[in-house]
Amino acid sequence: MKWMGLNELREKYLSFFEKKGHLRLKSFPLVPQGDNSLLLINSGMAPMKKWFLGQETPPKNRVTTCQKCIRTPDIENVGKTARHGTFFEMLGNFSFGDYFKEEATEWAWEFVTKELELPIDRIWVSIYEDDDEAFEIWTKRRGVSPDHIVRFGKEDNFWEIGSGPCGPCSELYFDRGVEKGCGKPDCKVGCECDRFVEFWNLVFSQFNSDGEGNYEPMEHPNIDTGMGLERLACIMQEVDNLFEVDTVQNIMKHISQIAGVTYKENPQTDVSLRVITDHIRSTTFMIADGVIPSNEGRGYVLRRLLRRAARNGKMIGIQKPFLYQVVDTVIKENQPAYPELLENADYIKKIVKAEEENFASTINKGLNLLYDMIDNIDSSMEQRMLSGDQAFKLYDTYGFPLDLIKEVIEEQNIAIDEERFMELMNAQKEAARKNAAANDVAWDENELVFTDDATEFLGYSMYECDATLKHIVMDGKEVETASEGQQVTLVFDVTPFYAESGGQVGDRGVFVYGDNIVNVTDCKKAKSGHFLHSGVVMAGSISHGMNGHLAIDEKRRQAIARNHTAAHLLQKALRDVLGSHVHQAGQLVDDQRVRFDFNHFEPMTPQEIADVEAAVNEQILNALDVNVQEMKIEEAKQLGAMALFGEKYGDVVRVVDASGYSIEFCGGTHVDNTSKLGLFKIISESSAAAGIRRIEATTGTGVLNMIHENHLMIATTCSVLKLTNPHELPSRCKNLMDELKEKDHKIDEMTQKLASYRFEEVLDSALEVNGIQVISASFNGLNTQSLRALGDRVKERTNVVAVFASIAEGKGTMLAVCGKEAVERGAHAGNIVREVSALAGGKGGGRPDSAMAGVNEIFKIDEALAQLPSVVQKFVK
Structure with missing residues (x-):
């Protein structure tokens, strides 16, 4: 067989199916887009689920991809065996109602026998036990010997997940030789040993299942195939497992060099090398796709992988952070197919290094305490046990993850009271949930369902308008009238009030009908599209169907618009100063300030803060026109408009363009020229969460108020210290601190x-x-x-x-x-x-x-x- 590298195999496969009329698509991100059913993409077809279900139209009815995937259910086995891994690439060719079994089998056979030149006598085919059509095609038209075809039952060769498209499968196996087998006389395809390797699965989706055992033939059946790239590389390179494939082995060699060890010299060392190699591949790709370490969801998966890799580094003698260095090799080996790795190299390395350094502190504190706990466990017990309370203390107080606790104690044959641990964990979550619920005063739009037309928003161009009162809600129930002093939620046919969205707060203002006045204190939007105006009847009474006048607080809206435009300029300035990895991770815009959260791995330096502030003010002084227009999403992307990562957008989007300096998807309100911001001032820069920084800033009168407050504070401080010249304040404060330190030192000595x-x-x-x-x-x-x-x-x-x-x-x-x-x-x-x-x-x-x-x-x-x-x-x- 001809030796082929992993990168060569990937390109050969995708090029082959391009020639067969398939549209080559880039790998979808590991973070599912618009699909909350998955934490991370775990198969080649997962990102295309809506195309297979007919919920969305694919860009072409023939598609081919190499999809990066993460699977973590067997994470405890990674390293302990040579076959388990969390990261892999899945090659696939897909048909959405176009070709079917004839073409799928023809091209599969052509690729493996002609392109890869695999020996035909070593290729085996499995089919579903009742799929005589597939048997006929493989034997009569593909030329596969009947004695190289095996039939399996529904459990093995019928793809089905609940209701929806499903169908029989046909898999290709490669015989690695008798020497790789288990030695049993009945060893054959399907045996659990390492002789027969399944490397390509062809799924023939030809039925619609109702989930209850009834199968309706599909009018336009689909093809979904998946071939593990690393597994194929093992075959082509004649190696035993994925850790010996060229690109993966190069990563392991870098780790071995840092540790000063050699693979296959020490079984325990080999376990750690495999863990680190696999996990650093996963983490590099996850961070490049926007995942950051956290204590929940996919962020926890990332943190767990990083910490498990770091701990195994310590076990083979690496005492300093090192994983960030290995990222370079991961990128080098994979960047031909994934250029985003190279584009985000600095960001990935800094995230990894920061997490390593944080974990180094955590692990030292936690391990010392854990070892003390282990020392105090009664050695006379038949089964030594770490209590759930002790484990929870390590987790809650020191941030020591449960899976790491389990790994440490399992090495010493100690069990853990996991049931008690989960009891304490759930109690903590319930307390947090109740606390959040107690503080949640937001409108629950599910309490009422409005069946009439949604509210028409006029607020982009109007500050006031006439409107008809369509609904009055009090205490969660719809009423016909409300009188002075009563709190109400009102729905109108049209409104100039902006409803809280995209981080921008809702407008305030009034509803007036003659002498009847409602003070509107907030506005939110129900899922049905109805705008919910919350407020208090200040004078007179209101009734259903009343035609009155709505007016927002114009001065407040203008201040909000200034701060929202500032948020756009701020994001662009941050990307210019800190790097292209910066993306919005949340924001709050009101009339006082803008709070902007963004991906970054370390505190900003005073110089970086000054540079960002100067960049924003430069664009304010440049008096850039801010244009807002709606356009097709593809057109917006061609303009370079920035979107929120993972956000679902429609076919038509609203784009805010500050003369090309900043172009973003946005539904908020803005000034029409940056000069109207007046000035921009950063108030603070702080940590919002792991890997997330937060900037608070203000514009316009907010800056003037801040200057006034600072002047007043300086004057008061000078008065207390009896200074006449404010410029002496820094030196006077330093002298006072030095005096206090000296006195504290003398007190300690005495x-x-x-x-x-x-x-x-x-x-x-x-x-x-x-x-x-x-x-x-x-x-x-x-x-x-x-x-x-x-x-x-x-x-x-x-x-x-x-x-x-x-x-x-x-x-x-x-x-x-x-x-x-x-x-x-x-x-x-x-x-x-x-x-x-x-x-x-x-x-x-x-x-x-x-x-x-x-x-x-x-x-x-x-x-x-x-x-x-x-x-x-x-x-x-």
Whole structure:
């Protein structure tokens, strides 16, 4: 057989089917677009589901793709076996009511025998047990020997998921040779051994299933095929598994070089190398497609993969962040087919490095505590068990993921009370849900269904208009009238009020009919398209069918429009300064400020903030015209208009164009020229979530108000410090801080000296418990560092157990230390400080020779220390 590289195979397949009249499409993103049923794309046909179901029209009735996929159900097995992986590429050719079995089998056979030149005698075909048509086609028209065709039942060779299109399958297998088999006399296609490898599945979707066992023949049947690219590469390169395929092996070699190890020299090391290799492939592609590490959903999948890879790096001796370096090799090996990897290289590496560094801190803290917990598990138990409460503490307090806890304890044959862990987890989620519900005062449009025409929005060009009152809602029920003082929600036939959407808040204003006035405080939009005007009847009364006048707060709307246009300019400036990876991750625009969330991996530097601010103000001073128009989505994309990642758009979109500087899909309200923003000022830059930064900024009068407030604050501060020149303020503040630090330092020195004077008295007051000296004392004002210093001095006496306490800045701390001889006789500082601190409402633990605890009820410290001898007596024999 001719050796072929993975990249060569991908191109050969796609080019082959292009010549057969197929439209070659780029791989769809790993994040499903407009499909909430999947967390991540897990098969070649998944992104095309709506085309197969007839819900949308495909761009052509013949399509071919190489689709990147992620599957994580078997993540625990990745690394432990050579065949499991989370990332793979799926080659596919698809027909939407065009060709069927004849062409699908003809081209499949031509590709594997002519293009790949696979030996015909080593190719086997499976068909559905009742599909005589497929048997006839394969044998009579493709020339496959009948003794190389096997029939399988519905479980193996009939594709069906609930109701909808379904049908029989036909699979191609490659015989890797007797030496790869299990050695059994009956070894054949379908055996679980490594001899016969299934590499291409042809699905003949020819029925519509009602999900209850009834199958109706389709008028226009479909073809859906899938061939694993890595699996095909294994065959063509005559290697045993995906980790030995050329592009994947090159990634592993880079990891091996960093670790200073060699693949296939140590079975345990090989496990870690496979884990890291697979996971860094997955994470690189996921980040390129917009996924960022988080604690839920696909972000959690990414975080889990990264952390599992990082931990396996530690297991093979890599102590520093290294995965971000391997990203370069992943990109190099895959960028011919996926140029977006190279375009986002810096972003991907920085996300990976930031997560590695964060995890390094987490894992060190968490592992130390976990090992302490393991040390305290009763070794006499038939099944050693880590409690669910302990596991939840690691997760909730230290961010230590459950799957990592399980991996660590499984290595030491310890089980976990996962049922209790999930009980605590669900209780926390329920509490959070109730808290969110208690604070959710938003309109629930599902309470009422309006069957008449939706509200017509006139607010892009009008600030006021006449309108007919069609619905009055009070307390979730529709009523005919409402009178002064009552809270209402009103629906009109037309409105100038912008309904909250796309991060822009709803308008405020009034509804007037003669002397009858309603103060409108908010506006939202129901799914039915009806605008819901919330407010209070301020004077008179209103009734259904009333024709009145609606007017928004024009000044407020203009301020909102300024801030919304600023948000567009801000995104463009951020991309120019920080990189093209920046995308909006949420925003809130009101009349006071704009809050803009965006993908970024680290805090912005003061210089970057200044550069972004200057870039926006430059475009304000350039007085760019802002044009808004509706156009077909393809036309908008050709203009380079930016869209929200994962957002579903219709065929016609609204595009806001600031003279080519910023072009975005947007349904909000804007100024017609950037000069109307006046000025732009960034108020703050902070973290909104993992991998998400937040900028708050303001424009126009908001900037003037901010300048006024700052001047007032500076003047007040100067007055307090008795300064006449504001320019002296920085140096005066620095001098004050230096003076305070010096005084704090002197106070610490004096406190330590006083503690040292008392230390000799404390040693003289030692009690003896079972031949061990027991010491306790309380010191005021000692910091933890000084407390540990005292503990180290005591530990020099090998037969001592001591607990020292300190109260500093209203917080209590206890330190327990045990000398070497005391530890050998059963004393354990972690257990001792846990019991003693608990008597004063504290919690803590640690190593056998030294441990600390925090104390809540500081007034009980002396009482708790008095119990130390009885606590020690329980441990020391």
